[in-house]
Amino acid sequence: MRIGEFASRAGVSVRSVRYYEEQGLLTSTRSASGQRHYSDDQVERVAFIQRLYAAGLSSRTVADLLPCVDAPSAEHSDAALERMAQERDRLTEHIAALLHTRDALDGLVATARAHRASLRQPAVRAAAAVRPPRAGEVMPSAWRDETSGIPGPCGRL
Amino acid sequence: MRIGEFASRAGVSVRSVRYYEEQGLLTSTRSASGQRHYSDDQVERVAFIQRLYAAGLSSRTVADLLPCVDAPSAEHSDAALERMAQERDRLTEHIAALLHTRDALDGLVATARAHRASLRQPAVRAAAAVRPPRAGEVMPSAWRDETSGIPGPCGRL
DNA sequence: CTAAAACCTCACATTGATGTCAGAGGCAAG
DNA sequence: CTTGCCTCTGACATCAATGTGAGGTTTTAG
Structure with missing residues (x-):
């Protein structure tokens, strides 16, 4: 499938997909004309990447770890x-x-x-x-002297 | 205490303290010459702010909630x-x-x-x-065909 | 008194993931 | 063939919290 469908299936933007590739988190096969193509598997991969992001890992860190996930070899x-x-x-x-x-x-x-x-x-x-x-x-009981012109009360939720 | 000591006591940078004030999360009393002064209480406040940040709340959200923490009134x-x-x-x-x-x-x-x-x-x-x-x-078993010139193995940890 | 250190404001830089735009080419349906 | 949608690259914009530096005043220590 091409990048548009892939992205929407994975629930991320096209931009993000390209970014992941740029960061080495994702690969794509290219058609003769240079368009990216993805397999269903990759969708799972994106989900996993998102989870690692949510866990606070940086792209860099994910890039370090993912290959080990993919190919368990003696090198890791x-x-x-x-x-x-x-x-x-x-x-x-x-x-x-x-x-x-x-x-x-x-x-x-x-x-x-x-x-x-x-x-x-x-x-x-x-x-x-x-x-x-x-x-x-003890939590600060201060803040009530409104010396500076800072907003204040709870009204603006 | 002045901002330098306050910041180091709270474990944040001086810059951050000023930023918190700018965002309405913190107040300071100013000396005649304009220097900020803080009470011990405020240190706790910074710690609390940091925790909210860590929980993913934005400055804006914290600013919305903090006043309610400080002064429980009928308004909230x-x-x-x-x-x-x-x-x-x-x-x-x-x-x-x-x-x-x-x-x-x-x-x-x-x-x-x-x-x-x-x-x-x-x-x-x-x-x-x-x-x-x-x-x-099923996790992607792909990625082994290294079609693009993306780095690869686990060596570079 | 003087020099160092700390402070002030203003403003621009940085980082990471992503949005957005521009200009060009690809591909399917009419 | 043309029209419309998708894709390409590349670059610049964004947001939030912070870093950093300039240029100037205040406080502190010798």
């Missing part, structure tokens, strides 16, 4: 293995941080809900309470 | 609450996707290790097997 010695494990760990850390932040957001939402039930306790405390180990920590 | 009506809950859900989805990708990486690492034990099974299969619900899915 310790270095590649190391790199993969390392990215995995980075990802694990990142996930932990996100869970953590999500908890904070949960706290905020909960407090907001509670507040709407007419309680007058500041949201900040609840958010801080939800946050993890660090003890004795 | 449904809109703000909605927004927070929505960001939380987005985050949850994102986390799920990452867990998912991490599993795939785990699969790759495992396969690579297995391969180093001299087995000849292609890594691709293992990775796909680890991946989640979608059935009948």
